[in-house]
Amino acid sequence: MAITAGGSLNSVPAAQKQTLNSNYIDFTSDATAGWAQQYLPDLMEKEAEVFGPRTISGFLSKIGAEEAMTSDRVIWSEQGRLHSSYKGNVSSATNGANPGTGVSNIAQVTIESDIDETSGFTANNHGIRVNDTVIVANSDGVFKCLVSVVADAVIDVLPYSASALSANTASKGTTILVYGSEYGKGQSYVTAAGTTNTTDQRGANEPDFKTFVNKPIIMKDYYEVSGSDTSRIGWVEITGEEGQSGYLWYLKAEADTRARFNDYLEMAMLEGEFAATSSEVQGSTILPGSTTNAADDAGTEGLFAAIESRGNETSGVTGVNAATDLAEFDAILAEFDKQGAIEENMLFVNRATSLAFDDMLASMNSYGAGGTSYGVFENDEDMALNLGFSGFRRGSYDFYKSDFRYLNDKATRGGINDAAGSAAIRGVIIPAGTSTVYDQQLGKNLKRPFLHVRYRASQTDDRRMKTWTTGSVGAATSALDAMQIHFLSERCLVTQGANNFMLMK
Numbered sequence: 001m002a003i004t005a006g007g008s009l010n011s012v013p014a015a016q017k018q019t020l021n022s023n024y025i026d027f028t029s030d031a032t033a034g035w036a037q038q039y040l041p042d043l044m045e046k047e048a049e050v051f052g053p054r055t056i057s058g059f060l061s062k063i064g065a066e067e068a069m070t071s072d073r074v075i076w077s078e079q080g081r082l083h084s085s086y087k088g089n090v091s092s093a094t095n096g097a098n099p100g101t102g103v104s105n106i107a108q109v110t111i112e113s114d115i116d117e118t119s120g121f122t123a124n125n126h127g128i129r130v131n132d133t134v135i136v137a138n139s140d141g142v143f144k145c146l147v148s149v150v151a152d153a154v155i156d157v158l159p160y161s162a163s164a165l166s167a168n169t170a171s172k173g174t175t176i177l178v179y180g181s182e183y184g185k186g187q188s189y190v191t192a193a194g195t196t197n198t199t200d201q202r203g204a205n206e207p208d209f210k211t212f213v214n215k216p217i218i219m220k221d222y223y224e225v226s227g228s229d230t231s232r233i234g235w236v237e238i239t240g241e242e243g244q245s246g247y248l249w250y251l252k253a254e255a256d257t258r259a260r261f262n263d264y265l266e267m268a269m270l271e272g273e274f275a276a277t278s279s280e281v282q283g284s285t286i287l288p289g290s291t292t293n294a295a296d297d298a299g300t301e302g303l304f305a306a307i308e309s310r311g312n313e314t315s316g317v318t319g320v321n322a323a324t325d326l327a328e329f330d331a332i333l334a335e336f337d338k339q340g341a342i343e344e345n346m347l348f349v350n351r352a353t354s355l356a357f358d359d360m361l362a363s364m365n366s367y368g369a370g371g372t373s374y375g376v377f378e379n380d381e382d383m384a385l386n387l388g389f390s391g392f393r394r395g396s397y398d399f400y401k402s403d404f405r406y407l408n409d410k411a412t413r414g415g416i417n418d419a420a421g422s423a424a425i426r427g428v429i430i431p432a433g434t435s436t437v438y439d440q441q442l443g444k445n446l447k448r449p450f451l452h453v454r455y456r457a458s459q460t461d462d463r464r465m466k467t468w469t470t471g472s473v474g475a476a477t478s479a480l481d482a483m484q485i486h487f488l489s490e491r492c493l494v495t496q497g498a499n500n501f502m503l504m505k
Helices: 059-063 249-271 303-310 326-338 351-362 413-423
Strands: 064-069 074-079 085-092 107-114 132-138 141-151 154-159 174-181 209-214 217-226 312-314 344-349 391-394 397-403 427-431 434-439 444-449 451-456 466-471 482-495 502-504
Touching: 059 249, 059 451, 074 482, 085 132, 107 174, 209 482, 217 249, 249 303, 249 482, 303 312, 303 427, 303 482, 303 502, 312 326, 326 391, 326 502, 344 351, 351 397
Parallel strands: 064 451, 312 502, 344 397
Antiparallel strands: 074 209, 085 107, 085 174, 107 154, 132 141, 132 174, 141 154, 217 482, 344 427, 391 397, 427 502, 434 444, 451 482, 466 482
């Protein structure tokens, strides 16, 4: 079934600062409709709200918070994993240093990355020590081993079983997990041969953490109307999201500019990204000078960029949608199990994904295929059939589903998704609750929502949402025969624990 969208829609704001001629009834060009006609037309003065609620802001206010900041950057740190787990390869199955036990199946394992393959990880700085007991697992099997020698990124392991490890040189095809240690009576931190390991004697493991940086961006907009136009009465009774009403058109234009700017504040926090070092933006006039620190460069890290960089992405097993059947959703749960395993999560999805979730949950009921029992499964012939779900529990996780207007509206991400193909964003899964992080400015641990907006503010200037009026109309501040209403904000988004987020494409 093909659907044809309506035409002749006033869907794009005009760039003029006054009411357009095309918005008035023409009483001159058509003699039958103009002043030559003696009958007064029936004017419907009230402006029709054909697009419903036009604003998309509110997403961040539902799940986040706002805090003031006084610096050019915001820096926060997040805990690392507690256990030592790495990826590497079995570089040799027989060439390990013989500890003097007469055993020949000694393997050399090369550490290549940590378990998350974190960028910037240095293999030589792993935390595996002599006499640690490790699990070495790859396509050849699972082996429990004792570490006998540590030489930078290469460790010698002795299998506890009689089976020898095979050389498996696939890059990062082997996982190494430290699960304990074993020492002989009276033995100190030495090699299995009983001599001190002078090759690479490692000390105590230190807690690991990761530091992240974001920077605020300055956003501006303004509306201008001449002094003469402020007194012109229109024939259309205006209406809008900001509560404006009456027949003064500039009131609507100013309020629409304000509402659009409020949407920009949220859209920038969702879509923002840092400019690449070689991008043209880095050489533009918005930068005070050349710099090598990304936090001082152009751009800011929005929600989608943070998840793409530090979080998880899914396109579903079929590559079409991440909610077409329960098996695909269980793959999402399996990934969450590897991360923070946060129990409560919010699903903000577009229409297609929302319906896919409803169909997936309904199919769990044996009568769902016939459309006889959705929702609370208590429908009857005298009530409206409930064909939707607002939440569900799977395993140990609770999910609460909500439509994300920003992903549906044709004038925002809805239109972009139509053209983006496989890169389209269908939804986002965000953990509910708070996270404990160390604030380097305050010097202590704080509990904050996983998402919160930082805006610049001081006792002198609050730049969360700054508005001021200039000109000679109203409160006169200059000789300009006009009223200019200015909007400004300086803010950034802090995405904590992005490894617990899921971007659905």
